[in-house]
Amino acid sequence: MMTTIATSKVTVIVGLGITGLSVARFLAKQNCPFLLMDTRENPPLKEEYIAEFPLNMPICGELDQAALNTADQIILSPGIGLSHSALSEASKHGVEIIGDIELFARHADAPIIAITGSNGKSTVTTLVGEMATAAGLTVEVGGNIGIAALELLSKPKPDFYVLELSSFQLETTQKLNAFAATILNVSRDHMDRYDSYVAYHSAKTRIYFGAKNRIVNREDPLTFGPLAQGVSEINFGVNAPDLKQFGIIQRGDKKYLAQGAKPLISVDELKMVGTHNLSNALAAMALLSVMGGLNEHSLEALKQFKGLDHRCQWIAEKNGITFINDSKATNIGACSAAITGLLPTLKADEKLLLIMGGQSKGADFSEIEKIIDDRIRAVLLMGEDAELIKQAVPSSIDTHLTQSMASAVEKAYQLALPGDRVLLSPACASFDMFEGFEDRGHQFAVAVGGL
Incomplete structure (x- = not known):
């Protein structure tokens, strides 16, 4: 049973x-008075919110600022950083600032399986x-993928909640108390949000706070951390494993x-492609083992x-040339994982x-030189930061600036x-x-179809 929130503020x-609306719905069910604010004049779900809460504009x-400073609690959506001046001022007044995941954790009535990482978290969560489900367990899946976490609480109690969590969501999570938690990998991302790589990594590691079982990538030291007494740890990696x-x-x-x-499974039997997806499969297996x-x-x-759309997704083969859509690779780490995963499969x-x-989101593209070698026939660049990337691509690689997808x-073909x-x-x-x-990714598929 969920606990009713009692407060005079x-x-x-x-x-x-999506997050803010889910919080409003949850608080309304709990008969908890609330105000909703947004820094934008016309946030995307404003009309939907007004239709549901016409008396609470x-x-x-x-x-x-005055309302923030006197609030009982602030529930912050992940798109807004804790560094916002108005939030910093409210914090000085002693107001607790949490996110929807912390609120979810305080009211969840089933064990939580929590998954984060710079790359692969949507694939592993799904x-x-x-x-x-195939094993006969009942699960509800959501968080940073699909359904907002708090919406899951209105469904029948499952055996497990399975949550994908971003660093933004974890920033405002105090103690998740997950039954099992994993950081799949850590690479530079969202440097436009964080003032350092250390701060980004620190946000990720909050997923382990209060966890009973920890699943770590033994090939990525940044997925580790201090191990609390009584916490079980399992590791995974694409090399040979130790016992268990x-x-x-x-x-x-x-x-x-x-x-x-x-x-357990021959690699040849998998429909997913790439070494990085072998790592994702192993992480999922480790989580299933503790479940x-x-x-x-x-x-x-x-x-x-078969994997998820826009994540190393096979699109078509044209005259012996295969086209793969990895549009979800929005950072260097994801791009690197796709390249290093596919290169070993080439003859x-x-x-x-x-x-x-x-x-680029403030990314440092110097890492490109480490992942592009003579097995890359050409690099085709487009978009706002094409020139910036071009400077990092080795001069020995055939590189072309293009104006559209x-x-x-067409040039790649x-x-x-x-x-x-x-x-x-x-x-x-x-x-x-x-x-x-x-x-x-859709426009890539359309362009391939038009060849």
Whole structure:
């Protein structure tokens, strides 16, 4: 049963998007008085909110400092940073500032499986949900993917909640108390939000606060951290595992996903492509093991899982040239994971053509030099920061500036040879040219279809 919130003051919700609306609905069910504010004059869900709460109009355009300073509590949407001056002032007045995930954790009536990482978290979250369902467990999946976390509390109690969590959501989470939590990997991202890489990493590690089981990537030291007494830890990686851990082993001429020395699935049986997706599969297996759902049924679901749209998604083959949509790669780490995952699958005479570009979000592209070698036939650049990326691409690589997705695809097709793969993995945000990464991936598919 959920606890009713009792207070003589007003809770202030800051941010009117999917999260803010879910908080308003939750507080209304709890009979908790609230105000809702947004820094934008016309936030995207304003009309929907007004239709549901016509007697509680939102305050838009400027945050009401007086109301914030006297609030019982502020529930902050992830799109707004804690560094906002109005929030800093309210904090000085002793007002507690939390996010919807902290509120969810305080009221959740089933164990939480929590998943974060710079890359792969949507894939792993979805995969864990499908594998758990196949194993006979009931789960509700949401958070940073699909349904807002608080909306899950209105559904029948499941065996587990499975949440994808961003660093923005974790910033305002005090103690998640997850049954199992994982950081899949950490690479530079959102440097336009954080003043340092350390601050970004620190936000990610909050997922472990109060966790009973911790799943870490043994190939990425940044997924580790101090281990509290009584916390169980399992690790995964695409190398050979120790006893009871998860990894890849060789048996004859085949490679297997395995727990310890026990082979579970042949790599050849998976529909997902790329080494990074092997890592994602192993992370999901480790989580299922602590959930009590790693069995023949969940492993069969893993075999059938094709991955998510816009994440190393096979689009088409044209005259022996394969086109892959990885539009969700909005940072260098994701782009690197796609490249390093696909290169080992190429034969000696096959190469990769890479389409990149967009809004860099303050990223340092010097890392590109480490991931692009002579197996990259060409790099096609587009968008706001194309020139910035070009400066980081090794001069030995054939590089072209293009003006649109269609022209980038067409140029890649002209340069490619049979057996090559054309990979859209932008390493940038999309809003300079597209409505979002989904629109960018869709336009890539349309351009490929028009060849």
